[in-house]
Amino acid sequence: MPEFHIGDVVAAIITWLQDNMSGFFDGIAAVMQTLIDVVLAALTAPHPFVIVALAAALAFWARGIGFAVFSLLGLLLVDSMQLWGQTMETLAIVLVASIVAVLVGVPAGIWAARSSRASTVIRPVLDFMQTLPVFVYLIPAVFLFGIGVVPAVVATFIFAIPPGVRLTELGLRQVDPEMVEASIAFGAKPWQLLRQVQLPLAVPSIMAGINQVIMMALSMVVIAGMVGAGGLGAVVVQGISRLDIGVGFEGGLGVVFLAIFLDRLTSAFPRPRRRPRTEAIEALEPEAEPAPAAA
Amino acid sequence: MAPMIEARGLTKRYEPARSERRLARRGEPTSEGTLAVDDVSFTVEEGELFVIMGLSGSGKSTLLRMLNRLVDPTSGSLQIGGQDLLSMDDGQLRDVRNSTINMVFQHFALFPHRTVRENAAYGLQVRGVPEKERLERAQTALDTVGLGQWGHVRPQELSGGMRQRVGLARALATDAPVLLMDEPFSALDPLIRRDMQDLLLGLQAEMRKTIVFVTHDLNEAMRLGHRIMVMRDGRVVQLASGAEILAAPADDYVANFVSDVDRSRVVTAEHIMRPPIITARTGEDPRSVLDRMGNAEAIGVYVLDEAGKLIGAVGDQDLADGIEAGCPRIESLASGTFATTSPEARLIEVMPLVGRHCVPLAVTDDDGKLLGVIPRASLLNTLADQRRPAHA
Numbered sequence A: 001m002p003e004f005h006i007g008d009v010v011a012a013i014i015t016w017l018q019d020n021m022s023g024f025f026d027g028i029a030a031v032m033q034t035l036i037d038v039v040l041a042a043l044t045a046p047h048p049f050v051i052v053a054l055a056a057a058l059a060f061w062a063r064g065i066g067f068a069v070f071s072l073l074g075l076l077l078v079d080s081m082q083l084w085g086q087t088m089e090t091l092a093i094v095l096v097a098s099i100v101a102v103l104v105g106v107p108a109g110i111w112a113a114r115s116s117r118a119s120t121v122i123r124p125v126l127d128f129m130q131t132l133p134v135f136v137y138l139i140p141a142v143f144l145f146g147i148g149v150v151p152a153v154v155a156t157f158i159f160a161i162p163p164g165v166r167l168t169e170l171g172l173r174q175v176d177p178e179m180v181e182a183s184i185a186f187g188a189k190p191w192q193l194l195r196q197v198q199l200p201l202a203v204p205s206i207m208a209g210i211n212q213v214i215m216m217a218l219s220m221v222v223i224a225g226m227v228g229a230g231g232l233g234a235v236v237v238q239g240i241s242r243l244d245i246g247v248g249f250e251g252g253l254g255v256v257f258l259a260i261f262l263d264r265l266t267s268a269f270p271r272p273r274r275r276p277r278t279e280a281i282e283a284l285e286p287e288a289e290p291a292p293a294a295a
Numbered sequence B: 001m002a003p004m005i006e007a008r009g010l011t012k013r014y015e016p017a018r019s020e021r022r023l024a025r026r027g028e029p030t031s032e033g034t035l036a037v038d039d040v041s042f043t044v045e046e047g048e049l050f051v052i053m054g055l056s057g058s059g060k061s062t063l064l065r066m067l068n069r070l071v072d073p074t075s076g077s078l079q080i081g082g083q084d085l086l087s088m089d090d091g092q093l094r095d096v097r098n099s100t101i102n103m104v105f106q107h108f109a110l111f112p113h114r115t116v117r118e119n120a121a122y123g124l125q126v127r128g129v130p131e132k133e134r135l136e137r138a139q140t141a142l143d144t145v146g147l148g149q150w151g152h153v154r155p156q157e158l159s160g161g162m163r164q165r166v167g168l169a170r171a172l173a174t175d176a177p178v179l180l181m182d183e184p185f186s187a188l189d190p191l192i193r194r195d196m197q198d199l200l201l202g203l204q205a206e207m208r209k210t211i212v213f214v215t216h217d218l219n220e221a222m223r224l225g226h227r228i229m230v231m232r233d234g235r236v237v238q239l240a241s242g243a244e245i246l247a248a249p250a251d252d253y254v255a256n257f258v259s260d261v262d263r264s265r266v267v268t269a270e271h272i273m274r275p276p277i278i279t280a281r282t283g284e285d286p287r288s289v290l291d292r293m294g295n296a297e298a299i300g301v302y303v304l305d306e307a308g309k310l311i312g313a314v315g316d317q318d319l320a321d322g323i324e325a326g327c328p329r330i331e332s333l334a335s336g337t338f339a340t341t342s343p344e345a346r347l348i349e350v351m352p353l354v355g356r357h358c359v360p361l362a363v364t365d366d367d368g369k370l371l372g373v374i375p376r377a378s379l380l381n382t383l384a385d386q387r388r389p390a391h392a
Helices: A007-021 A022-044 A050-062 A066-078 A084-114 A117-131 A134-145 A149-173 A177-185 A192-218 A221-226 A230-239 A244-268 A276-281 B020-023 B060-067 B090-099 B116-120 B123-126 B131-144 B160-173 B190-207 B218-224 B244-246 B252-258 B285-294 B316-325 B345-355 B374-385
Strands: B005-014 B034-045 B050-055 B076-082 B103-104 B177-184 B209-217 B227-232 B236-239 B279-281 B298-305 B308-316 B361-363 B370-374
Touching: A007 A022, A007 A134, A007 B076, A022 A084, A022 A134, A022 A149, A050 A066, A050 A244, A066 A084, A066 A244, A066 B116, A084 A117, A084 A149, A084 A192, A084 A221, A084 A230, A084 A244, A084 B361, A117 A149, A134 A149, A134 A221, A149 A192, A149 A221, A149 B370, A177 A192, A177 B103, A192 B116, A192 B123, A221 A230, A244 B308, B005 B060, B034 B060, B034 B076, B034 B236, B050 B060, B050 B218, B050 B285, B060 B177, B090 B103, B090 B123, B103 B160, B116 B123, B116 B131, B123 B160, B131 B160, B209 B218, B218 B227, B218 B244, B227 B244, B227 B252, B236 B244, B236 B252, B244 B252, B244 B370, B285 B298, B285 B316, B298 B361, B298 B370, B308 B316, B308 B361, B345 B374, B370 B374
Parallel strands: B050 B209, B050 B227, B103 B177, B177 B209, B279 B298
Antiparallel strands: B005 B034, B005 B076, B227 B236, B298 B308, B361 B370
C-alpha cells in the first residue's frame, strides 16, 4: 500500500492560505473583531442592572412572569459572583457567531430545499462540520486568524451552523405539497412562493434551527476560552488548570444560566403555531447533544 | 365559437424508476414507465360544467393538472381560450394560471398563516393588485359564497365545508373564466357535500364559468355535470351526458358504477317513455275504439287530435256507457282524469303520478303533443334493474 497522508495536503493548503491570502483573513478577522466589540460595548456600557431589567422584561414578554423571575435572579447571581464582564463577553461571542451562522445557514438551507443537487452536496459537508473534532479546525483557525476571540467565533460558527441549514431545509421541504401547488396554480413566481407560502410555513422549523444554532454555539464556550477568547470559557479553563473547583463551578453555572435563558427565549417565538419541537429535532441526523458544555 | 378547452391526445408517461433503468441497461425486460394518462382528447365549451370521473389511479387528477400544466404532458396539444398552453414560457404560463385558469383543491390548500380574507385575495396578491382593492374584491367573493362575516378568522377555525367555500372564493376573486376543481367536495361529509353542490350549481347558473370538475363519485358527477368523462387506467371509457351513461353504459366497468347510482334522480321521463300501444283519434267511432282496446287488453285510451295533441283520456267503462247512450264521436267522452309530465322530469318527480289512472302517464311537450307514455311496469323495471339499460 503506498503511503498517502491527506493531512500533509491539508497542512500545505493552510500554509499556502497563510502565505498568500493573509489579507483576506485579516479582513475577516477585522470585521469579526469589530462586530464583537460593538456588541460587547452595547452589553457592557450600561450599568448591569439596566441589562438585567431589559433581560427580565424580554423574558416576561416572551414567556411570562415565571421566566422573568428566573432571568432576574440568574443574572443577579452572575453579577454577584463577579462574573458580569465575562458573561457579557461570552454572550457577545455567542450572539455574533449565531447571527453569522443564521445569516449563512438559512439561505443555504433554502438553497438546499430548492435544489436536490445542492442538498446532496451540502449534506455531507454539514456532517463533516458537525462530527470533525473541534480542535482539528480550531488549530488552523488560530493559524489563520491569530490567537484571540476571532478564531473562537469562526470555530463556533463552523460548529453551530449545521442545524440552521438542516432545519431550514427540513422546514421548507415539509410544507404541505398541496399548498405549494396552490400557490403555483395561482401563478406565483418562485420568490413569491418562497416568501408568501414556504418561508412563513417553515418558520417553526427555522426557529427551532436558530435555537439549536445558539445552543451549539454555547457548547463551544469553553473551547473558545482555550484559544484566548476570554469570557466564561476562560474562567472555566482557569478553574481546570488551577484545579480550583469553586472558580470552575461558578464559570460553568454562568454558562448553564445563559444556555437556559437563550433556549427558553428563542424557543418562545414561533408561539402562535408552535410545532412540537421534538418532531423537528428527531429529524436531525448526527446531532450532537446540545447540552451546555463545561460545568 | 371555439371551445374554451380543447385537448388533443394528452398523454403523461412517468419515466421508469432508476432501478428499472439499471435493469434496462443490462438488457433485462422493464415496463416502459407508467402511462398515467393515455391519449385523452376532449373539448369543453364555454360555460359548461364538465366532469371527469374515475377511481383513484385512473389518471383523472393527473389529467386535471395537465390543464394548467402543474403536470407537463408528455405529448398532445392543449388550447385554452384559443391560446396554446404547451408552447408558453414560464412567464406566460404564470399569467394564464393567475388570470384564466384557477383551481380548487381536495384538501382546500388554504394558507394557515393568513386570514380567510387574505386567503381569498391570494390570486390578486400574486397579480400585484394593491392591498385595499384586493381585500375588497376578496370580500365580495366571500360574500358570494356566504362567508362575508368570516373574513377576519384563520381558516383552521372554520369547518370543512366553510373552508372549501374559502377555496372557492379564492378562485372566484380573480375572475378567471376557467375553474379546475380537484375532488373539491370529497373530503366533506355527505350533507355538507350536498350543500356545496347546490352552492356550486347556484353560482354556476349566475356566473357561467367553464368548470372542469374531478370526482370519484358518480352520483356527484350525475348531479353536477353537463357531460361526464369516465376514465379508467388513464383512458377515456365513456364521454356522454349522465342520463346517456345510465341508459347505455359503454362497458361493464361503467355499468358497475352505474349500479350504485340512484337512478330516480338522474333518469328522465324521456328515457323510459315508450310509444302508446293504442290511441284514439278525434272523430273515431267509440265502438271501434272499444273493439281495439279489447284486442290490446287496455282499460283506457288517450284521445289525440289531428296534430297529435292530447285532448283527453277515456276509460273502458265510460266508453261502454257512451256507446249505450249512442254517442257518435269519441272526443265528447274524453275526460281530464289523467296525468301528464314533461320529458325532462326526473323519475323521482314522476313516481307519484304513475299508475293512478286507467291510462299510463302521458309525456307531453310544451304544446301538449303526446310524445310517449310511461306505464307503471316500465318505471318499476327501470328502478329495479340497476344494471341493464331499461329502454335505450
